[in-house]
Amino acid sequence: MVRIAVIGAGAIGGTLAAWLAQSHDVTVCARSPLADLEVETPEGVIQAAPRILTDPAEATAVDWVLCTTKTYDCPAAAAWLPGLMGPTTRLAVIQNGVEQRERFPQVPAQRTVPVIIDLPAERTAPGRIIQRREGTIHVPEGEAGEALVALFTDTPIDAQTTPDFLTAAWRKLAINCSGIVSALTHRPAEVANDEGAAEVMRALVRECIAVGRAEGADLPDKLADQVVKWTTLAHPQSVNSLHADFEAGRQTEVDARNQVIVRLGAKHGIDTPMNRALASILIAASTRP
Template identity: 80%
Template sequence: MARIAVIGAGAIGGTLAAWLAQTHDVTLCARSPLTDLEVETPEGVIRAAPLILTDPAEAAPVDWVLCTTKTYDCAGAAVWLDGLMGPETRLAVIQNGVEQRDRFPQVPQGRTVPVIIDLPVERTAPGRIVQRRNGTISVPEGANGEAFVALFAETIVAAATTPDFVTAAWKKLAINCSGIVSALTRRPAEVANDPHAAEVMRGLVRECIAVGRAEGATLSDRLADLVVEWTTRAHPQSVNSLHADFVAKRQTEVDARNLVIVRLGEKHGIPAPLNRAMAALLLASG
């Protein structure tokens, strides 16, 4: 049994905390108090009552810290680390984008595990979540990655190591960067059936491919078409998180999903004008 602290009580954090609490000692670090967790999963309802903390001063060292906050809330998550991180504690950064290793510089790189997650979940109320699919988790190969995967051995979430995490992360970013089309048109996944919208999606992904290759990812030219195809196969009314946050007038992760392509592209002398323009329009519309 591992001692695990999950920072963030949103849909992802709450779901992971509920599953891990079935077999581990879990603490959930949240902004607001909760009584318990209840998740409707593909295999039935699971319930958990982890220790819930709202004051970082009450945190104690654990074996693993799982940061599940939005990328723009890293500063808020970091205030928990002084109390949670012991000399052997490892930090798993479960966030969008390709810069997970760089978001908490106060933690040694050797104890930081970047995580890619594909887990369709929705929070319906505080502590109440619907999990649509079992989901997958990918982490880099190595001792830390294997130890992280082992935490999920008794859950339905399929966690695994990958020998090429860089490529896996950029493939996920290729999907995420195209989601801005849905946000700006205020249309769910069915927007990919529109040929004009689909071509914009392909353009966004092509820029992602060019920059990703410069960053060391192995990405096929076909990825642009595949992203559109995958989106058309999704439930036509499904909404990505950028879209959901945008229409709800919440802060968005446009920096981690689109502007990162612009920023890293500049480092390599690769322009990404479409991602830049779409991000600018989204920010101007907020």
């Protein structure tokens, strides 16, 4: 039985903790106390009663730490690491963007595993989650990646290694960066059917492609059109997480989804005016009095 600590008890963290607790020793590190976890999954309702910690001073070393917080909560998540990380503990960073390894520099790179997750879920109340479909996890090839995949052997979550994680991460960022259009127009996925909005989405993705290629990702030109097409095929009322957070007045992950393209573009001398402009507008709108 593997000892696993999950930092974050939101939709992703709660779902992963509930599934992993069916066959492993799981601790959930959260801001507020929880009685237990209950997840409505495609296979039925699962329940779990993992150990719940709210004070980093109470943490003890585990085999794996899974960080599932929003990217802007990394400083708070890092407070748990001194207690959780032993000499051989590995850290899986399950977050948006392409800078997972850079977010926790205090952990050796060889013990940090960046993770791409596609697991539609929503938290309806503390410890109560609806998982919309089974979900997938992708990690880099190698011993650490294979060890993470093994954690999910007894779950319906499809975890696997990928030989080109860099490209996979930038491909997901290409999808995520276009979601800012929904946020700023206050329209769900159906906004991609508007040709003007669709062209803005393509421009955002083209900038992502250019920067991703400079970073070493293998991204085709057609990806810009594909992202728009995939969005039109989604449920017309589906809302991405950036849009949901913006509408609710919460902090957003615009840095990990759009500003990172601007930041890395500048490093390579690549101009990214569309991502820069829309990120600036969203930030201004988020900080209005």
